[in-house]
Amino acid sequence: MHDLQVFAVICMLGITCYAMRAGGYLLAASMREDGIAARFLRLAPGNLFIAFIVGGCLSGGPAGLVGTVVALVTMAITTREWAALGAGFAAALAASAIGL
């Protein structure tokens, strides 16, 4: 496999990914502010957060679930991200160490 061919493929994949990132932004210019699509986008973030977390917990296994729950509860109590992440990662490591 030629270096130049690998370089070209990487550039092509990079352009594709950027087109997806910028595409939604550019296409949305033609969207009505009070339309259904606009309302959908306004309501989407919280729901996407939950779906993202569920996917992450599944791929992380039981240790991931324990860590995420501990991070969430710590954040709700302390409102400090660093404390939540520290506690969550420590809990996940501990759960992993005991074989969860």
Next chain:
Amino acid sequence: MTTAGFRRGLVAALPFLLSNGAAGLVMGLTCKGLGLGAAHAILFSLLVYSATAQAITLSMWASPLPIVAMVVACIATNSRYLLMGAHLRQLFGGLAPRKMLPTLFLLADASWLMTSADVDRNGPDAGYLLGSSIPMAVGWVGGTAFAYAAPLAANGPLRLAAALLPTMFIATLIPSQWKNARSPWPWLTSAAAALLVARFVDPSWSMLIGGGCGTLVSMMEPTDA
């Protein structure tokens, strides 16, 4: 786009230096295993900058390279960015494209999620999006480069940090989002749909389809949650 917003995003996303660094390191070790040189691997992480797209295209790596299949895989795995980009237009539509379009080069799931939460707290500021994107990109590309610089193997704690920190970080945004929620049904729907999609379809689609189903339930409610 303010300096204060940029700084706030940069500081808030600093933990991603660690998690994206670890994930980038794992990605770099995978590239190394496939025989890619350091320059190609770093360019790959810099230009594509998407764990799912990179993992899937690397799994297709063969001689000759299946270019069309790789491009289609990139489009399929990154279609969620269309939704995120459209949402960002709602937030930052007044900003000049010459400022937004370069920022979108660094758009990631976590920077979009963090920016959406920050808008609820502090109002729209594209500086936050740019600031939060930088530690993530530096971690990802730096981790990939580090895989070539150091004699390392992907071990337990490293893999765990790479896999879990993004999820845990987004989980810390949930309490602030809950204040705006009108009922639990949209979130329960999102969770159930994401679970089903991850189990029976493909985990990379769980966020988009799960979140989409929950949002449809939100739209059926009389007031915006």
